[in-house]
Amino acid sequence: MKSYSELTRDELLAIKDELEKEYKEAAAKGLKLDMSRGKPAAKQLDLSRDMLDVVNSSSDLKCEDGVDVRNYGILDGISEAKKIMADILGVSSDNVIVFGNASLNIMYDMVSRAMLFGVLGSTPWSKLDKVKFLCPVPGYDRHFAITELFDVEMINIPMKADGPDMDLVEKYVNNDESVKGIWCVPKYSNPQGITYSDEVVKRFAALKPAAKDFRIFWDNAYAIHDLYEDDKDELLEIFAECRKNGNEDMVYEFCSTSKVTFAGGGISALAASKANLDDVKRTMTIQTIGHDKVNQLRHARYFKDVNGVYEHMKKHAAILRPKFEAVINEFEKELSGLGIASWVKPKGGYFISFETMDGCAKAVVAKCKEAGVTLTGAGATYPYKKDPNDSNIRIAPSLPTEEELKQATELFILCVKLVSVDKLLETA
């Protein structure tokens, strides 16, 4: 196909006419489709239906620790749940606390705790004149929302093909004492699906922060969310690397079963050094008597061990893979060579990251919405919702059915073309 930029004004106008006709027809269909959030589809939720039966009225309700899971007790999670979460992350159970149904809540609480009480005895961040976080971009909107709420200054760090720009990360972290954190989704990053290379992980682990209370917020949300059994990304386990540098206290790692079992009823975990976990427990013991151990037991008995989790994830992949491929294939068929867009084909995670020409993302999202297809708001993948190039769109193909996805993708492509033609006509 010929690149749009090589077309004459008349050729562009002719294409525009054609596209507008198609758009009118599409809009008339009254679509109501949602590709905005990384929600599992009903079919995926059904994969864990049997989990609802494993803890029942005739179950032995004592966990390995000997405690009745129905009663109070065990602040940091039951042993069998800890073990599974630890194995998912490749760390020791001793370095894990199991929480409730949302790792987002753990992350929020870690920032909140640092604000109020400091980190391992440091000055509470709320008492400092300035607190900064590094934000690899494009990134996860809910991370940025947390730091924005706490009035943390967010600094964009461009993502490269193998992770954040580490030269920049090192420059900031090693020299600026007000830089207290960085948000990372190190495997199948949200939204690009990029897995940090070994070199990037090693450079993270070797950071020499100017601030001793600097923490890497390592949100390993997609640790086991591979699409291709025979072509998985492998993420280097960061704590082992940190230990080599005496840097074990520098990382908070997060994960959950939100996209393993139930998005609204899973369990989550924090992994960290013993010193950090002790620091967390000091206030956590006042915040709560402990999280829902019945649900922890339900998860542990359902999976038995981490191999049970791995087997389960293959079933998710079987549902998600065709959806991702349908979108990508359509992009390749319809957009390749037009010079108006690029995208990453991810090997896991929940998103496809799409780049329009500069200045087109907001318009594409608006046009899709007008015709009944909801996308993540343009700009959402950047701090303060400000995408400096107005070019990144996050596509979440998991929730719609395959038929819905086909319709939504067609409309999306149509809108990309239409907005791009308009953009080119501005200067043609």
Next chain:
Amino acid sequence: MKSYSELTRDELLAIKDELEKEYKEAAAKGLKLDMSRGKPAAKQLDLSRDMLDVVNSSSDLKCEDGVDVRNYGILDGISEAKKIMADILGVSSDNVIVFGNASLNIMYDMVSRAMLFGVLGSTPWSKLDKVKFLCPVPGYDRHFAITELFDVEMINIPMKADGPDMDLVEKYVNNDESVKGIWCVPKYSNPQGITYSDEVVKRFAALKPAAKDFRIFWDNAYAIHDLYEDDKDELLEIFAECRKNGNEDMVYEFCSTSKVTFAGGGISALAASKANLDDVKRTMTIQTIGHDKVNQLRHARYFKDVNGVYEHMKKHAAILRPKFEAVINEFEKELSGLGIASWVKPKGGYFISFETMDGCAKAVVAKCKEAGVTLTGAGATYPYKKDPNDSNIRIAPSLPTEEELKQATELFILCVKLVSVDKLLETA
């Protein structure tokens, strides 16, 4: 029986001899009993066993709102769970948010949120020179632990027979702008089992706080935890009273099913005015995507409605009542007339509050511990763990079996007598 204070030194010494012999025998038994925390007994947890079956692999998993409870969505709780929690408290569903398994966590978060972000637009409490909370005493140690952690100055407010000393409460709240809150357990108070009278509730509702961000933390933990079906305490619903005074924003009310279903796996709720709930949701939407809706549905379907909850609570009462009575009867038999102790016979809740002679509580608890019976630490019922009279002991009779309770109570009484005799001998 003759009061100990009327005995001669020789008579006291003779009693002491006898008691020490008994104590030695008791200590030799190697007891290992726990009356320290308000934990439900296994039999009580078993009452809700069938709840584990109501949401199973063949269930319809959509809630009334039409949302699949397994997926993300619904920040403030599913409608059917809201309704039950609202009915327990006698408020409207619109005034309720359902949270996770622990109301303590809601309370902590409400204080934390006020510290960081203020209340309805007020200055964040952490930015103020001084924040004070009123603490009716004796009271609940975990309340005091929260405000202590946040460096809030706690002021003791003596409990009277029908609630906190309201003259004092009014004096502080209506005149001191740094008084931002008061901890209340208004029904079957922890530890005394006192229910606030209508007059006390009306006076609370009619407060004219000097601080517009003053809030009553109304922890209605024992709202439906009556021991006697035909002799229940009735607590006036506070929001209705507040509305009469245009004071609806002044109260945060808390409750949970921790002592209804599972202490470690129930659901909890916050009730508040629309303005307050909107304020909470503004930050809550960044803190979490929502709490475990599967467990909310499990609770809602198990109970069907609030009448199901009431029926269920009768079964708890049937288990708890004999335990409370066994302790109280033993006290009456062994301690009445000795002039060395007093206690409250509660009609509900989880505790028996016991008063030794001044200066004896710590020694009694230590002596019990030495012989294998763990009680709540003396002083725990006061802010900073400082009971000014060293006289209050909280007894939690729910967890031990009836046989264990008998042994523990006998030992406790023995220790009370022994420590009292020692005390009297100091001056005799």
